[in-house]
Amino acid sequence: MSPLETVGTSLVSFVEMATSTIAGVVHGGAGAVIELPQLERDNKTLREQNKSLEAENERLHQLAAEYASEVSVQPIVNLYPHAVEARVIGFPPENTSRSFTIDRGSNAGIHKDDGVVANGGIVGRIESVEPFSSKITLITDYTSRLPAVTQRGRYWGIARGNLSSVRVEYIPQDAPIKIGDLVVTGEGHSFHAGVPIGRVVRIERGDATLYQTAVLKPAVNLGTLDRVVVVPK
Numbered sequence: 020m021s022p023l024e025t026v027g028t029s030l031v032s033f034v035e036m037a038t039s040t041i042a043g044v045v046h047g048g049a050g051a052v053i054e055l056p057q058l059e060r061d062n063k064t065l066r067e068q069n070k071s072l073e074a075e076n077e078r079l080h081q082l083a084a085e086y087a088s089e090v091s092v093q094p095i096v097n098l099y100p101h102a103v104e105a106r107v108i109g110f111p112p113e114n115t116s117r118s119f120t121i122d123r124g125s126n127a128g129i130h131k132d133d134g135v136v137a138n139g140g141i142v143g144r145i146e147s148v149e150p151f152s153s154k155i156t157l158i159t160d161y162t163s164r165l166p167a168v169t170q171r172g173r174y175w176g177i178a179r180g181n182l183s184s185v186r187v188e189y190i191p192q193d194a195p196i197k198i199g200d201l202v203v204t205g206e207g208h209s210f211h212a213g214v215p216i217g218r219v220v221r222i223e224r225g226d227a228t229l230y231q232t233a234v235l236k237p238a239v240n241l242g243t244l245d246r247v248v249v250v251p252k
Contacts, residue, residue: 095136095248103127103249108152117143117160117180121247124149132209134250140215140238141165141204142247153249157241158185158216166205167216169196169233175205176233178216185217185235192231196222202235209252 096102105121123129125148135142135155143157156163163180167187174194176187187202200219206212217235224231 095138095250099248099250101128101251103129104246105129105153105249106246107244117157117163117182117241118146119143119155119157119244119247121153121155121249122151123249124151124153126150129153129249130252132252134209134214134252135247136210136214136250137239137244137247139240140217141210142239142241142244144209144252145249155247158237159183159241165210165216166207167202168205168212169194169219170201170203172196176202178202178235181234184220185237187216187233187235189230190233192224192229194231196231196233198222200233201238202233210250 096104103123105123105127107119108122109120110118119142121135129145129148131145131148133145135144141158143155143160143163145153146156147154158165158178158180159182160180161182163178163185165178167176167178168174169176169187169190172194174190174196176190178185178187180186190196196219198219198221202216202219204210204212204214204216215238217237219233220236221234222231223234
């Protein structure tokens with residue numbers, strides 16, 4: 020080929036390639052436009068299926084949490100022949116007292132001053148009873164009083180609520196209590212001896228008194244309660 024023919028042939032090939040590319044793009048775009056409604060329908064279906072799966076996942080998580088909560092209190096139910104299992108259904112929104120409401124009352128055999136426990140230890144005691152519900156005063160309420168004993172050394176005191184903790188007062192000044200010591204109930208009106216109240220997190224010793232005070236972290240996480248067990252006083 021002459022140089023002129025070579026240039027002409029190259030130009031023709033370039034034009035054909037460009038035309039073919041443009042035609043392919045136009046054809047692909049037209050196919051995409053035609054398929055767009057179907058893609059939107061498929062996308063909508065997938066979104067609906069995703070929402071359905073999320074809802075089912077939430078339901079299964081809720082069932083698993085309820086089952087775990089129910090299983091956790093079964094050993095307590097088995098320990099006390101006349102125990103009543105109950106669910107926490109409310110608390111005072113104004114937070115003027117540390118109390119919960121449960122879904123069992125006098126119709127289920129619950130009485131005022133019955134003890135209330137959960138997995139781990141003491142929750143509180145029954146303050147008032149309705150036919151189908153009851154109010155619990157928690158051990159962290161300012162009005163709560165319990166006879167308490169240090170598990171190590173067997174030193175006695177009185178456990179009083181302090182809103183977010185429990186203070187065991189009137190422990191003899193010379194009692195060698197330590198951080199981490201477990202404090203349990205003494206035999207009393209609402210509870211038998213030996214039920215965990217909490218562990219010592221701080222010790223307050225006064226120079227001018229005959230006693231010391233142990234501040235406890237409650238054995239039960241009262242902020243996450245779902246199921247409790249009411250035991251006869």
